Amino acid sequence: MSLTSFGLPVGDEDARFEEFKKTYLEEMWRTYPTWASSIGYHKYDNTLVVPDDESRRVELAFSQNLMMALTHFELAKLSTANKTDYHMMENQLKSTQWAVKDLRAWEWDPTTYNLSGTFAEMLNNDYEPLDNRLRNFSQRMSYIPAYYEAAKRNIKNPTKEHTELAIEQINGGLSVFEMDLGEAVGKSGLTNDERAAIKKRAAESIAAIKAFTKWLKELDNKTPRSFRLGKDLYEMKFAYDLQSGFTAAQIYERALARKKELHGKMYEVTTQLWSKYYKTAMPEDTFAAISQMINRLSEEHVKPGDFQSAIEKQIPELIAFIKRKDLLYIDPSKPLVVRREPAYMAGVAGASISAPGPYDKEGNTYYNVGSLDGWDSAKAESYLREYNKYILQILNIHEAIPGHYTQLVYANQSPSLIKSVLGNNAMIEGWAVYTELMMLENGYGARPMAPTQDAPAEMWLMYYKWNLRSTCNTILDYSVHAGNMDKAQAMKLLVNEAFQQQAEAEGKWRRVSVTQVQLCCYFTGFTEICALREEVKKKEGTKFSLKKFHERFLSYGSAPVKYIREMMLN
Ligand code: ZN
Ligand code: ZN
Numbered sequence: 001m002s003l004t005s006f007g008l009p010v011g012d013e014d015a016r017f018e019e020f021k022k023t024y025l026e027e028m029w030r031t032y033p034t035w036a037s038s039i040g041y042h043k044y045d046n047t048l049v050v051p052d053d054e055s056r057r058v059e060l061a062f063s064q065n066l067m068m069a070l071t072h073f074e075l076a077k078l079s080t081a082n083k084t085d086y087h088m089m090e091n092q093l094k095s096t097q098w099a100v101k102d103l104r105a106w107e108w109d110p111t112t113y114n115l116s117g118t119f120a121e122m123l124n125n126d127y128e129p130l131d132n133r134l135r136n137f138s139q140r141m142s143y144i145p146a147y148y149e150a151a152k153r154n155i156k157n158p159t160k161e162h163t164e165l166a167i168e169q170i171n172g173g174l175s176v177f178e179m180d181l182g183e184a185v186g187k188s189g190l191t192n193d194e195r196a197a198i199k200k201r202a203a204e205s206i207a208a209i210k211a212f213t214k215w216l217k218e219l220d221n222k223t224p225r226s227f228r229l230g231k232d233l234y235e236m237k238f239a240y241d242l243q244s245g246f247t248a249a250q251i252y253e254r255a256l257a258r259k260k261e262l263h264g265k266m267y268e269v270t271t272q273l274w275s276k277y278y279k280t281a282m283p284e285d286t287f288a289a290i291s292q293m294i295n296r297l298s299e300e301h302v303k304p305g306d307f308q309s310a311i312e313k314q315i316p317e318l319i320a321f322i323k324r325k326d327l328l329y330i331d332p333s334k335p336l337v338v339r340r341e342p343a344y345m346a347g348v349a350g351a352s353i354s355a356p357g358p359y360d361k362e363g364n365t366y367y368n369v370g371s372l373d374g375w376d377s378a379k380a381e382s383y384l385r386e387y388n389k390y391i392l393q394i395l396n397i398h399e400a401i402p403g404h405y406t407q408l409v410y411a412n413q414s415p416s417l418i419k420s421v422l423g424n425n426a427m428i429e430g431w432a433v434y435t436e437l438m439m440l441e442n443g444y445g446a447r448p449m450a451p452t453q454d455a456p457a458e459m460w461l462m463y464y465k466w467n468l469r470s471t472c473n474t475i476l477d478y479s480v481h482a483g484n485m486d487k488a489q490a491m492k493l494l495v496n497e498a499f500q501q502q503a504e505a506e507g508k509w510r511r512v513s514v515t516q517v518q519l520c521c522y523f524t525g526f527t528e529i530c531a532l533r534e535e536v537k538k539k540e541g542t543k544f545s546l547k548k549f550h551e552r553f554l555s556y557g558s559a560p561v562k563y564i565r566e567m568m569l570n
Contacts (some may be wrong), residue, residue, distance in 0.1 A: 013077040017086070020073070021418055024066055024089060028421075031062045034118045039421060040357030042127060046139035051113070052150040056100050063093040080567055084559040085418040088243075092422055095240035103233060108158045108225045110166035110216055111514065113151040115144070116173020123176070123184045127360075130188050137181070138198045144205040148212040158219070159227040161513045167213045174209060177202050229481040229516045241517045242426040244524050245562035248517075251524050252478040258471045258523075259497065262464045266290045269461045291499055294465055297458055301384040302392070304372040311351055311369045311396060312338050318401045318439075325442045328402060328550040334409050336400055341368040350387070351395060353404045358420035365408060367400055382501075390445075390462035397439050402550075403432035410554035423558035430525015430561060431554070433470060436463060437530075438546075465499055470522035472498040473508070477519040480512050528561035529553070536568060 029036035033044030049055050067090070075086055099105065105112055122137045158166075181202055185195055229237065238248035246254070267286050270293040274282045277296050283289045302310045315338060319330055350370050356363025372380045387395060397403055407428065411419065445459040455463075472493055479485035485493075487509055494505035512519060532553075537544045556564045 013074060014079050014082055017073055017078055017082050020069060021085065021089075023069075025417060025421070027062055027066060031059060034115075037118060038121065040127065040359040042136075045122065045133075045136035048115075048118075048140045048143035048147060050143055050146045050150050051106060051154060055150075056106075059096060059100055063096040067093045080556070081414055081416060084556060084563045084567075085416055087563055088418055088422045088424070088559065091240060091243055098236060098240060103237065106154050107156045109162040110151070110155055110158050111162050111169060113148070113212070114166065114169045114173060115147070116170070116176045120173070120176045120180065123180050130184065131190055134184060134188050134190060134198065135194070138194070138201055141177075141198075141201045141205050144201075145208040148208045151212060152215055155216075155219075157221060157223050157225045158216075159225050160221070161227040163216055163219070163221070163224075165514050167216050170209060170213050174206060177206050177209070227513045228484070231482040234478070234482045234516060237517050238520065242521055242524050243424055243560035243562065244426055245528060245565065246524065248478060248482065248520070251474060251520060251527060252482075254527050255471050255474040255478075255523055258527075259468065259475065262468050262471065263290075263497070266461060266464045266468075269293075269457050269464070273457050273461065287496060287499075290461075293461060294499055297390065297462060298385040298388045300390070301388040304375065304377075304380045304384065307372050307384070307387075308340065308369045310392060314393060314396045315367075315400060318396060318444075321439070321442075321444055322402055326547050327438070327442060328406070328547055328554075330401070330406065331409055336367050336405050337364055338367045338369060341370045351399050353399055353408070355408055358417050365405065367405065386501075386504075388462070390459050391466060393445060393459070394436050394463055394466050397436050397444070398432045402439070403435045404428070406435075407431045407554060407558070410551075411557045414555060414557050416557055419557040419559060424560040426521045426525035426528070427561050427564070428525070428558050429522045430527075430529050433467070433522050433526040434529040436466070437526075468498050469500070470526065473519040474523040476508065476512055477517065481516050525561060528565075532561060532565050532568065535565070539569065 029041050029044055031049075033047045033049060036042070036044050070086065070090055070093070073086065075083060078086060119137060119141070122133050122140075127133075181198070185198055190198070235248050238244070238251075244251065263286070267290060270290050271282065273293060274289070277293065283292065315336060322328065322330055352368050354366045354368055356365065372383065375383070399405070411423075440455040440459060440463055443453040443455050445455040446453050476485070476490055476493060479493075480490065490509050490512070491502075491505050494500045494508055495502060500508070508519075533549060536549055552568060553564060556567060
């Protein structure tokens with residue numbers, strides 16, 4: 001439908017807005033068919049947007065029209081839930097305009113032209129009968145040659161870093177068309193004609209993809225753009241992506257202060273613990289002393305074969321602790337389903353939450369726990385030292401209870417497709433990071449019968465190290481993209497001041513050179529939630545209840561903290 005003629009029914013503002021949200025999402029999925037597929041909306045699985053001038057014109061028109069339509073609503077008359085939806089939609093539309101006109105990553109970041117994930121998903125994810133998925137796959141694939149022709153016309157002075165990564169990723173994804181597709185067709189009930197058509201399109205697609213990466217490799221790129229975003233673009237991207245109440249510069253200042261605070265606390269705990277673990281004198285150098293103590297505590301880890309059971313065992317302990325301390329209500333009818341990591345996720349180890357997509361109401365939420373089966377002993381040892389007995393508990397708090405999983409259960413109680421689709425990452429990650437601190441503040445890790453109910457000093461030291469990681473990620477991201485931090489300075493920050501292993505720090509440098517703002521979402525959300533808690537405490541004085549604060553905070557769903565703040569302080 002045409003949005004300029006969008007006939008808004010008269011009447012209740014919220015009812016009209018609910019209708020509008022449906023139109024909004026439908027328009028959005030039509031404009032972004034591969035995004036739609038990725039979140040489980042499969043109506044447009046058979047198309048692919050060719051990224052040419054015309055598609056950018058359509059994208060700009062989409063956002064302008066919906067922005068106009070949005071102005072027809074009176075924000076003040078909307079319910080709390082709809083107010084936040086309104087803000088999130090408005091941000092999404094403005095951000096679209098900015099990305100097309102100002103950020104222009106479509107010119108300088110060739111990794112935006114990697115299609116393998118989109119196509120792999122259609123083969124691996126069993127949302128529809130295989131034959132249907134393959135027919136959509138085939139139609140979508142028919143756009144690939146035009147897609148890469150448009151990509152070549154778009155690219156201007158790309159950064160060296162994104163160009164190299166794009167070549168690697170896009171070539172790496174060729175197996176989807178060269179191997180996986182053929183296997184799937186073999187298992188299907190497609191006719192011989194259909195099979196032949198797919199085979200022909202696959203050959204054309206493979207040729208187009210190979211031609212594109214060859215073109216990238218041979219590109220005469222004398223004046224590549226710097227991978228640094230620059231201060232102005234960075235501030236804008238930070239504002240659109242995180243929708244924080246703080247500017248990037250303010251968050252950076254807070255991260256510097258937090259780093260200093262954490263170093264002070266780490267030194268204090270190290271001094272306190274030293275004689276318990278070492279007979280020798282403590283090194284003069286503060287960082288050397290802290291680092292030795294961390295290394296010593298990292299030796300306390302489970303055996304490779306016990307990794308999964310150790311994680312599983314902690315879930316009921318976390319729930320019992322939260323109940324005992326009355327920290328927030330945990331819905332007993334929504335127990336977390338712990339499962340062994342499915343095969344297609346294997347090799348990642350650790351633990352992660354898989355939640356059903358916003359259009360998949362039947363799906364279960366799982367806690368995937370990785371296994372270290374088949375890892376060589378050196379790799380397993382290094383991993384287990386990283387996820388030692390202390391950090392493993394913090395990981396469970398973050399991923400499961402009361403972190404991501406609990407937040408998700410609360411978010412599902414005020415269902416909003418807008419919030420599921422445009423959910424605010426700073427809020428989501430910030431909550432998980434906040435709960436790590438909150439659990440320790442309440443004594444998590446102490447033996448229940450211990451004379452004091454404080455979390456053990458060892459637990460605190462490892463927590464500080466863990467928290468230092470997100471703090472230094474923020475410092476790194478800002479210093480690199482809004483400043484001029486080079487690799488040597490970055491390594492010094494991560495290895496010397498954040499106690500990271502060389503390999504982890506190298507990986508972080510690669511990540512910061514191809515992403516922007518992403519690394520800040522943890523610390524930004526954490527900072528905002530801690531600041532909000534202080535504000536609410538001050539306002540409510542002796543009436544402040546931590547449980548009420550948590551439950552109210554989570555009741556608004558995955559909205560930006562600055563809007564939750566407005567509603568909580570009102
Ligand atoms: Zn060991
Ligand atoms: Zn997380």
